[in-house]
Amino acid sequence: MLMTVKVQPPKTRIQRKNTQAILDAALEVFSRQGFRGATLDQIAAEAGLSKPNLLYYFPSKEAIHVSLLTELMTTWLDPLRDLDPDGEPVEELMTYVRRKLEMSRDFPRESRLFANEILQGAPRMIGALEGELRDLVEEKSAVIRDWIAAGKIADLDPHHLLFSIWALTQHYADFDVQVRAVLGPGHDPLDEAGRFLDGLFARLLRPE
Amino acid sequence: MLMTVKVQPPKTRIQRKNTQAILDAALEVFSRQGFRGATLDQIAAEAGLSKPNLLYYFPSKEAIHVSLLTELMTTWLDPLRDLDPDGEPVEELMTYVRRKLEMSRDFPRESRLFANEILQGAPRMIGALEGELRDLVEEKSAVIRDWIAAGKIADLDPHHLLFSIWALTQHYADFDVQVRAVLGPGHDPLDEAGRFLDGLFARLLRPE
DNA sequence: TCCTGTTTTGACCAACTGGTCAAGAACACG
DNA sequence: CGTGTTCTTGACCAGTTGGTCAAAACAGGA
Secondary structure (H helix, E strand, O other): OOOOOOOOOOOOHHHHHHHHHHHHHHHHHHHHHHHHHOOHHHHHHHHOOOHHHHHHHOOOHHHHHHHHHHHHHHHHOHHHHOOOOOOOHHHHHHHHHHHHHHHHHHOHHHHHHHHHHHHOOOOOOHHHHHHHHHHHHHHHHHHHHHHHHOOOOOOOOHHHHHHHHHHHHHHHHHOHHHHHHHHOOOOOHHHHHHHHHHHHHHHHHOOO | OOOOOOOOOOOOHHHHHHHHHHHHHHHHHHHHHHHHHOOHHHHHHHHOOOHHHHHHHOOOHHHHHHHHHHHHHHHHOHHHHOOOOOOOHHHHHHHHHHHHHHHHHHOHHHHHHHHHHHHOOOOOOHHHHHHHHHHHHHHHHHHHHHHHHOOOOOOOOHHHHHHHHHHHHHHHHHOHHHHHHHHOOOOOHHHHHHHHHHHHHHHHHOOO
16 A cells, blocks of 8 residues: 655644744743643643644644653753863863853743753653763763863762752752842842852862 | 630641641642642642542632741741851851751752742742842841951852852752652762762862 | 635533532530 | 530532534635
């Protein structure tokens, strides 16, 4: 039997526009409400589409969520992937910190989406965490360990050094509301954080 | 007109037991699902009570949530309140870090409840953040600034130093799943974090 | 213009949600 | 042991939720 299989449906202009609007709206809603707290009606309203129309483009609420998480996982790790074993160690790590903080500034919704998923026990991401992420961390930890052995940076456990970078940078996206409430008006939290973390890691990484 | 007003209803043994069971169950559910994602049925099941019975002890779902947040706000800030202006600066701050990390170890659900609330934009907490929390931070920031001026600790912006402590310690409760996925089995994340953060802050706070 | 495939939607559904209520069960205490 | 109070529950309700479907509206190429 001969079949014409649409392996990769050639997206029309209209399809691209609408799937993009849906994903953007879903990011907005999921990142604030979490998966269970978000509703298709909210997403549809945010996207400017009707609910049945959403479900013309995605088979289910879960499919939208998974789509966002998958896309996120791909781009989220780019800065770490780019950590160059042959670069200047301190500069490489400082660049990593800076890029992570830029992501908190430019993509806070993505950061919150991720945080929400982890807080809920990562039901839809645990595989990627134990696979992709773990492998990448293992690889880069080895690089960091080499740098330490070579006396290029201070002796800090690579895993927890990475956790620290994640915690410190993502905090400014995930806890943005708290940071702003504490600082009060007239502050640019992410600008201040940039200078603060620069100083912090410069001092921390320097070998004694 | 004479009225017998129950200002503070004298809680019976049964009332104490059940309200406690409800709050405990609600903490479990809210901390994972967030306010919108949690359901009274889940909480009731977790508490081993029927849904109407929950609503005999609390007037609404929101009342349970508010009750948890209020209680949390009181105890959550204790370690910071105890920061003693007359103590030895480095030791005071190291103690603060240690106590915060202990709270991540002993009360991870409370930490996640808080994180969930902030992620959602802190709709029920923004007042406390801009009031209580802000005041306390302002007070302790002044103390830290004095310590810096006296050359007792390194020159670090007090606000962002506090943010760093919060980020680094709470990360181990809120992102527990991720931390464990990355480390793999055979690790005690919070024990390792204790040693790591001890070294990190010891080096960081030491005046140059 | 017509025709075929794509896109959109109103009406609908079953399951779930927070919450009510009246009546019964368990309790405390004279 | 009787009786007033506290506690518990099954049945119920209106609104919401994720999802379906058939039919209508809309492309856009021939």
